[in-house]
Amino acid sequence: MTSTRTPVHTRTVEGFGTITITPVDPAADSALIHSWVSEERARFWGMNGTARELVQEIYEDVDRRTTHHAFMVGLDGEPVALFQTYDCAEDRVGECYEVRPGDVGVHLLIGPSGGAARHGFTGTLIEAFLAYLFSDGGARRVVAEPDARNAKAISLLERSGFVLGPEVELPEVDLPEVFLPAKPARLAFLSREAAH
Numbered sequence: 001m002t003s004t005r006t007p008v009h010t011r012t013v014e015g016f017g018t019i020t021i022t023p024v025d026p027a028a029d030s031a032l033i034h035s036w037v038s039e040e041r042a043r044f045w046g047m048n049g050t051a052r053e054l055v056q057e058i059y060e061d062v063d064r065r066t067t068h069h070a071f072m073v074g075l076d077g078e079p080v081a082l083f084q085t086y087d088c089a090e091d092r093v094g095e096c097y098e099v100r101p102g103d104v105g106v107h108l109l110i111g112p113s114g115g116a117a118r119h120g121f122t123g124t125l126i127e128a129f130l131a132y133l134f135s136d137g138g139a140r141r142v143v144a145e146p147d148a149r150n151a152k153a154i155s156l157l158e159r160s161g162f163v164l165g166p167e168v169e170l171p172e173v174d175l176p177e178v179f180l181p182a183k184p185a186r187l188a189f190l191s192r193e194a195a196h
Helices: 026-037 040-045 052-064 121-135 151-159
Strands: 009-013 017-023 068-075 078-087 103-110 141-144 163-170 183-191
Touching: 009 121, 017 121, 026 040, 026 052, 026 078, 040 103, 052 068, 068 121, 078 121, 103 121, 121 141, 121 151, 151 163, 151 183
Parallel strands: 103 141
Antiparallel strands: 009 017, 017 068, 068 078, 078 103, 141 183, 163 183
C-alpha cells in the first residue's frame, strides 16, 4: 500500500540522492513501521513485541494530535527512516527540564539497511530533517532524549552538533490511547544558531 500524502520537505544531496519527508499515513505505513520497530536493534524505540494493529493505532493517535507528528523519510523513493517531532511542553520530557518557547522534541529511527553501509548515511538524513525543522522559523531549538543506555544514538547526536544535557528519568505515561514506561534518558540540545 502506498501513501498518497505529499512530502513536506524535499532535499537533493549531490552524490547521495533525493530525501523526502512525508507525514506518516498510519494505514499505509503501519506494516513497514511494525517491521522496523520489531527488530532487536530498535529495542530502545520501546515497541518490540507490539502487534501491527497497535502500531497503526498508535500512529493514528499521533496523526490526530496537533502537538505530535510522525514522518516517513524516503531516499530516492524508498522509505529509509521514521522521524517524529513533538512540542516539548506537551510531552513528558517537559517535566524533566525547563522548556523554552520553540523547543521541538525529536525521535529518530533509521530503517534497516538493504545493502552495504553508506558512509555518512544517518548524518545526511539528520541534516535534511534538521533543515526541515528549522525552515519555517517555528523551531528555535531541537531537543532529543534517547535512552541513556543507547550509546550509539548519543554519539550520533554529538556528531550531529547536539550538546549533551543531563541524564533524566522520563516519567511513565499511562493513558487510554498510549502507555509509555518510565525511561532513563540523556537530554541533548541543538539550537537554530548552532545548526547553521
